[in-house]
Amino acid sequence: MKSVAIKASSQKSTFKKIFLSLFIVVSYNVFAQKDGYWDKERATTKEIMVPARDRISIATEDLPVGTTEIVYRITLLDKNQEMANSLVSLLKAIPDPSGVSQGSAGAVFLMSKISGDDQCTYSIFTSNENAKKYVSDGKITNACYSQAEPVSKDAKRLSVNKSSCLKENISTIWFGFESKNWILSQKVVLEVVPWVDTKLNRGWNQDNKNEIISLCKTSTMAQKMANSDDFCVCILNKIMKQYRYDEFQKLLAVEKTKVYKDFGNSCYKDADISKNVFNDLRKQASSLIKTQKYNEAIPKLNTIVNEGKATALDYSSLGYCYILTKQYAKALKVLQDGEKLDDTELMVKLNLAHVYLVSNDYSAAKTIYKKYQTQNVTDSLSWIEKTKLDFQTFEKAGLPSKDFEKILKLYN
Numbered sequence: 001m002k003s004v005a006i007k008a009s010s011q012k013s014t015f016k017k018i019f020l021s022l023f024i025v026v027s028y029n030v031f032a033q034k035d036g037y038w039d040k041e042r043a044t045t046k047e048i049m050v051p052a053r054d055r056i057s058i059a060t061e062d063l064p065v066g067t068t069e070i071v072y073r074i075t076l077l078d079k080n081q082e083m084a085n086s087l088v089s090l091l092k093a094i095p096d097p098s099g100v101s102q103g104s105a106g107a108v109f110l111m112s113k114i115s116g117d118d119q120c121t122y123s124i125f126t127s128n129e130n131a132k133k134y135v136s137d138g139k140i141t142n143a144c145y146s147q148a149e150p151v152s153k154d155a156k157r158l159s160v161n162k163s164s165c166l167k168e169n170i171s172t173i174w175f176g177f178e179s180k181n182w183i184l185s186q187k188v189v190l191e192v193v194p195w196v197d198t199k200l201n202r203g204w205n206q207d208n209k210n211e212i213i214s215l216c217k218t219s220t221m222a223q224k225m226a227n228s229d230d231f232c233v234c235i236l237n238k239i240m241k242q243y244r245y246d247e248f249q250k251l252l253a254v255e256k257t258k259v260y261k262d263f264g265n266s267c268y269k270d271a272d273i274s275k276n277v278f279n280d281l282r283k284q285a286s287s288l289i290k291t292q293k294y295n296e297a298i299p300k301l302n303t304i305v306n307e308g309k310a311t312a313l314d315y316s317s318l319g320y321c322y323i324l325t326k327q328y329a330k331a332l333k334v335l336q337d338g339e340k341l342d343d344t345e346l347m348v349k350l351n352l353a354h355v356y357l358v359s360n361d362y363s364a365a366k367t368i369y370k371k372y373q374t375q376n377v378t379d380s381l382s383w384i385e386k387t388k389l390d391f392q393t394f395e396k397a398g399l400p401s402k403d404f405e406k407i408l409k410l411y412n
Contacts (some may be wrong), residue, residue, distance in 0.1 A: 012354035036197045040063050045193035050120065050179040052186075055138060057131035059177040060192045061062045066201030067194040070166065073155040074175075077188045078116035082177040087155075087191035100347035111155050124158075124165050138178065150180045169205075174188045203245030212236045221264050224303065226280035234267035235260065247341045263381045278309045285317060292397075305334070312342035321412050323358065324397050331355045346377045354390060357407065358400050369407050 044060040063070070073087045123143035125131040125401055130142040140146040143166035147154060158167045166171055179186050216232035225231060226372065239248060251259065267273055281300045289299035299316040304310045310318075315338025322331035332355050338348040349368055356365035369387065376384045391404045 002243065032263075036066075036068070036195055038088070038091045038199075039067075039194050039196045042194060043088050044190065044252040045088075046190050047085065047190045048177065050186045050188055052179055052181050052183055055135045055176060055178045055394060057125070057128075057135050057174050058190060059128065059131075059172050059174050062171050063173070063194050064196050064201065065165065065171075065198045066199070066204050068161075068197045068200060069159045069193055069195035070159060070173075071155070071195070072190070072192040073111070073153075073176075074120075074122060074191075075084070075114075075153045076116045076118045076151075077114070077189060078118070084116075087193055095144060103405055111153055116187070117152065119152050119180045120185075120186060120188060121150050121162045121178045121180065122147050122154075125174040125176060126165060126167070126170055128172075128174060131176050134176040143176075146175075150306065152264050161202055167265075176401060178181045183351065201241065204240050205245075207242075208245050210238060212239060216264075217258060218261070218266065221268060224281065224300075225277050225348045226284060227276070230273050230276060231264075231267055234270060235263045238263040238266065276303050278307070282314065289317065289321065292324075294324045298325070299320050310338075310341075312338045312345035312348050314338075314339065316345065316347040316351050319348070319355065323351065323355055323399070324393070325400065332359070344376060346372055346383065350377060350386060350390070354394070357403055358394070360400070362403055365403075366407070370410055373411055387411075 017345055042061050043066050045324045046058055049057060052241065071091065073089065095330055123134060123140045123146040125134065125142060127142075133142065134140065135194035140148075144163065145158070158165050173192075175190055179189055189207055213232045213236060216227055216235050220375050222231055230272045242259075243251075248256070248259075251410065268277065281304055285297040285300040288294070288300070296323045298318065301310075301314055303328035315334050319331045319338065322328070322334065331351070335348055335355060339347065339352065342348070349372055353368035356362075356368070372383050374383070376382050388408065391401070391408070395401050395404070
């Protein structure tokens with residue numbers, strides 16, 4: 001009884017392993033198929049008669065946009081022989097290109113079950129000119145692949161990453177055959193099946209993407225940013241999702257402008273991108289203020305304010321720039337708005353006192369200066385020290401300074 005139980009347990013364990021293996025294979029096939037497909041509609045299947053001791057070339061059907069792999073099979077047949085299985089029918093059992101290259105088993109699987117006794121050599125070319133030259137002189141210098149040893153059948157996989165025969169801008173390849181039969185013509189069957197990457201099939205290759213990114217970086221929105229990479233990638237992703245490349249190219253100029261504007265506004269409102277945009281504007285404005293380019297800092301700070309993303313410190317900086325450009329009414333308004341936003345921000349309070357002082361409202365200014373004189377405006381800068389620094393800057397800028405000394409005496 002014990003041995004029977006052990007045997008049953010072993011069978012159960014073996015069954016579980018088999019089931020798990022099958023589950024993994026099936027799951028892999030299902031998910032792999034989502035990435036692309038064998039395009040049987042645009043596969044090449046051609047029978048070619050190669051005259052004895054001669055060379056010919058044959059072009060494949062146009063490869064679909066997004067072709068990243070091809071599998072080809074070459075079979076030489078004797079007279080009246082026919083193919084046992086087409087390459088397309090064999091590939092139905094393979095969910096993705098990697099399955100074609102799993103060692104010798106994959107190569108044997110793709111081989112024709114029959115072939116004749118004749119043999120040929122062949123080469124692959126990426127242009128019709130090079131293929132014609134091969135037919136003319138037999139030289140394989142310009143071939144991207146060449147089979148120099150005569151064969152009666154052959155099958156291989158070529159990929160974009162590993163072969164110069166496939167590139168993003170190549171839509172056709174040419175096979176050149178040279179007969180090794182010195183007496184009779186040969187019948188060669190050429191089969192080529194392309195693997196199409198679903199994403200690349202939409203036509204968005206590297207050059208096309210860079211084209212959109214470059215145009216984006218010249219836009220008004222992008223030029224407001226110190227680093228517009230994330231913003232432009234966001235627009236690119238939205239365009240690629242909405243349009244195939246050829247569809248986007250067919251849009252009128254005004255339609256493209258609207259697409260950029262609509263997607264730009266959407267990306268501009270993205271939380272992470274928006275945060276980076278406004279932080280960039282703050283850094284740019286701060287740098288301009290330090291170099292006393294207040295008139296250039298104002299529009300950058302106003303962009304933050306107008307988008308509703310301003311902090312009390314942004315209002316303070318804008319008010320400070322308005323004071324130094326002698327736009328006192330505007331300074332008063334934005335500083336009062338900043339005060340409403342955060343009544344505890346002392347940089348706003350100090351600039352309010354400044355604008356009252358230079359606007360000849362000494363009484364209102366004095367109240368504020370006195371009230372906060374014992375505090376710090378930052379963790380390391382006192383109210384009094386910041387007042388002195390600002391008065392020095394105001395004097396150099398030619399602002400009214402008759403009451404500066406009176407304020408400083410209050411502190412004593």
